[in-house]
Amino acid sequence: MTIRVIPRLDIKGPNLVKGIHLEGLRVLGKPEWFARRYYEQGADELLYMDVVASLYGRNSLLEIVTRTAKDIFIPLTVGGGLRSTDDIKAILRAGADKVALNTAAIREPELVRSASRQFGSSTIVVSIEAIRQPNGVYEAYTDNGRERTGIDAVEWASEAAKLGAGEILLTSVDREGTGSGFELELLHQVAAVTDVPVIVCGGAGRVEHALAAAAAGADALALASILHYQLLDELKLAQLAFHEEGNVEYLRGGRSFGKVQPTALSKLKAYLVDNGVCCRFPV
């Protein structure tokens, strides 16, 4: 098994953003710039999530996707606000290789079936945003962890795979942005009920977290803060020129990483390899 390391870039309007529990978004920079750097550093794939598309019903990703995909020769998965096979087709035409469906898939599970028939299962990733409830059950949420569904996330993962999803992107909203490590119990439960690859997402703050998820059987790791904050210093000089929507004061001022220990992608992979994890390395 070769594990994939996948930078996750949350997109709001023209910017790369990062929040905590998918909220409180801070602007970090231009997604294309980060994407290019990750490609050069040996990223195995890239994941773009339009984090406000569901909320405002807009689909502004196409141009960013095209600009990114033009010069990056690794797979690009795009999610956020995709509602129909027409939306999926448009994103694929713009240069994405796969799409991630959450809100629309939960509202209309048949979309997973029809889309996987039309575009192939390997093109359809079902994104599950889970929050652990007081009774220990993981509930699936939509609209970036804002809306409850009453649906058991583990059961939904199993059903999504049966409907034709080629992969499950499994995000723990509880852990997302906290740097406190992946929710491995959720990973165990989902991996036990489905054979499709699981991309674990939310909580990676240190290289040890990546290693723990690899040991727990994750097929791929989606990483954000740990990688993004490392690139920020490189970026900072070139960055102050933009003034698009969003909270950019954070960039100009000091910053706190909480529990996150920023690490370059190539160093993170080297650490995994040193600890016996198979991944694509050297790049």
Added chain:
Amino acid sequence: MSKARIAIVDYGMGNLFSVQRACDVSGIDAFVARGPDELERADGFILPGIGAFGTAMRELNESGMSTSLIQAARSGKPLLGICLGLQLLMTESHEFGRHLGLDLIPGSVRRLPELVDGERVKVPQVGWRQVHAPSAKPWAQSLLQGVANGTFMYFVHSYYVEPMTKDCVVAVTSHGGYEYCSAIARDNIFACQFHPERSGGEGLRIYANFAAFVEQRNIGRG
């Protein structure tokens, strides 16, 4: 002699954007071809592919492109097959029933095993896997020229090809310990199970080698 033109065969499945971009950066003058007439004008072909074998063959047959492709390949024009584009070259597939392929390479398409030596192995195989040269098979003469033995390439597939004779197998890959053919080469035909346009700089080498091969053939024919 004008620059060779390469047709990216569009049978309505999968995303051609990345294939087109890989051609652009590799100096290949490529265009998307949607019918036999457009295929006629090409000096070489890229047969990409994502999706089901049966559906793809139906599209190729109904559009008349399968006949053009077979003729062109037999006439010696360069052909690069990718993923499903490799599988379509075979005699037949057993994906969702039995379907006949282009039969340019005698062999069949089979489903990857989900149990290897008693261990569960996930299907589809998604991600980066190493490509190895079968023993005593140098890559110097194929489109893998310059690629290091053991290089990681990006795979997404549930089925693999089993050529009838092994002489065309130029690369093998492991699926949880089960070794299968991940690239073939025979005369003017090269095809790989992985996606070179999604395998970073090492994958792009295959496009660059294809560009050089096409030019060489084009000059030879001109």
